Amino acid sequence: MDPSRPLLGRGALLSSSFHAAAGFLVVVLLLLTLLRFPLSISPHAVSTVSDQKLSQRICDPTSPLDCADPQLFHLMMRSAIDTFHAVHFSRFGRPVPGDPPSASCDMAWRARSDSDSPSKATTKDYRRFAIARHPVTCAYSVLSIGDYHSGPNARKPRRVATNATIAPPPPPALSRSQFAQGAYLAYLGGGDRCKPMPHYLRSLLCALTEARYLNRTLVLDLTLCLAASYAAPGTGGMPEEGKRLAFYVDVDHLHSQFAIIEGTKFWADWDKWGVQGQLGARLIEDTRLAPIKFSKARDTLIVRKFGDVEPGNYWYNVCEGEAKRVLRPLRPAIRWAPSLMHIVNNIISRMQADFDSVHTGGNVDDLSQRIQEGVDGGRQVYVAGIGVNSALVEALKAKYRVHYLDEFEDLWGTDSKWFLEMRRLNGGVPVEFDGYMREVVDREVFLKGKKKVEVLQ
Known part of the structure; x- marks a missing residue:
């Protein structure tokens, strides 16, 4: 035994001069210890020890859960x-x-x-x-x-929340030599603004298709005018200028498919270098002139100028007539904005994917009966289209688990991911969830239904 180690009793440390006495005391203390703790344990002692272990395992219902378990x-x-x-x-x-x-x-x-x-x-x-x-x-x-x-x-935590009001950085500026080496196609004027969105997208696809055929970069205004029919409630029902294309369309995907330069940036560079006459430009005012007629042109810029008389001044007219043989716009080139598809996916997730969908084109009086003819009872049903309101949906809930767009309005509320992203794209200015956004989301959810039923007047 280490002589410097304290003993089990109350004795002090012993010096080396009292070894015999220390040995005697150790023997005595060991005997006393054995007498105090018998070698055999009584059944009562076993019960006591078991109770102690069991009490240690009893949970405290008020204590926090160990969620990391x-x-x-x-x-x-x-x-x-x-x-x-x-x-x-x-x-x-x-x-x-x-x-x-x-x-x-x-x-x-x-x-x-x-x-x-x-x-x-x-x-x-x-x-x-x-x-x-x-x-x-x-x-x-x-x-x-x-x-x-x-x-x-x-x-x-959302990383975008701290810089949600900061607009995306502009693309790097081109040098004069870089600008001069490019080949550009610009569309000026026309009657396509403030038209229904399918009209605008048809014209946009035509312009993109011609630019690709000519192997030129399309000069594109990334803002548009929203038709009055899509205006959000409370805006006066007037056409709205200044809407950004990125609110509706996946612009990054467009850039991956076509060569595009933002109009404001291009014309600022052209004012510096092009108007001095050092770079060639060709003006085309006849929309019937097929691109094959000037596909070999070496001019830096080709401008299609559209007049004031409708419908002959629509951009999509360029892809008609003789040009139709070489210009075939591809609808899949247009993808909806990721922010809108995020709303679509979240709506589907809440319905857990196993749902049928119904599209109605008006306030149909016998909607319940016509749904019953096409959808089995007890199914989840998403009702899309015009004239869908809470009263109409409530009438269907006796037999179906019914959902409709306004049920999910928190997905575009002021604390939603969509709202923060739109405000970022719009330079810090909030964006309304307008009529065309509603139309896109409503239609995309409808198309995801396992069984799709059209109920039209």
């Missing part, structure tokens, strides 16, 4: 998979304490809603799990899983 994490994952049969999960986030932290955990995941969908994109959800603990064994059980986006503590 791997057993609880795996239980929550299994519960989500078992509950949402139509959802195809790709990744789960780590659970975090919910509210109250003593009885809930929040967990996020990424998933695909429909295995039959051609898009493989995933959407994100985060939900609150109500957790119970056995008072004796501490075993976990999931009591319930909350609704869509019910677990905000598992939501990652």
Whole structure:
């Protein structure tokens, strides 16, 4: 034994001069110790020790849950998979304490809603799990899983929120030599502004198709005028200038398919270098002149100028007549803005993908009967189109789980991802969720239904 180590009694440390006495005391103390703790343990003692261990395992229902416990994490994952049969999960986030932290955990995941969908994109959800603990064994059980986006503590902070009012940076400026080496096509004037969006998109596709045929960069105004029919309520029902193309169309995808330069930037450079006569320009005022007639032109700029008389001054006329043989606009070149498709995907996620859809073209009196003829009872039904209102939907709820666009208005509310992205694109100015945005989202959700029923007057 180490002589410097304290003994089990109250004795002081012994010096080396009293070895014999120390040895005697050690023997005595060992005997006393053995007498105080018998070698055999009585049944009563066993019961006491077991009770102590059991009391240590009893859970305190008021204590915070250990949401980081791997057993609880795996239980929550299994519960989500078992509950949402139509959802195809790709990744789960780590659970975090919910509210109250003593009885809930929040967990996020990424998933695909429909295995039959051609898009493989995933959407994100985060939900609150109500957790119970056995008072004796501490075993976990999931009591319930909350609704869509019910677990905000598992939501990652939006990085765009801090700079949501900052406009995207302008593209780098071209040097004179870079500008002069380019070949450009510009459309000026015409009657395409403030027309219905399908009209505008048809003309835009024609211009893009001709520019690609001529191997030229299209000079494009990335703002447009929205027709009065799409104006948001409270705006006076007038056409709205200054709408950005990126509100509706995936401009990045357009750039990947076609050579485009923003109009304001191009004309500023042209004023510096082109108007001095050092760069060639050709003016074409006849929309019937097919591009094959000037495809060999070496001018830096070709301008198609459109007159004031409609309908002969529409851009899409360029792709008609003789030019139709070589200019074939491809509709798939236009993709909807990611911000709008985010709303579409979230609506589908909330309906858990297994739904049918109905499109109505008016306030149909016998809508319920006509839906009943095409949709099985008990199904989730998304009703799209004109004339859909809460009273019409309520009449259908006796037999169907009915949904419609205004039910999901939080997806474009002032704290939504869509709202922040639109404000960023618009230089910090808020954007209204206008009539054409509603039309795009409504139609895209309708097209995702497993069974699609048209109910028109």
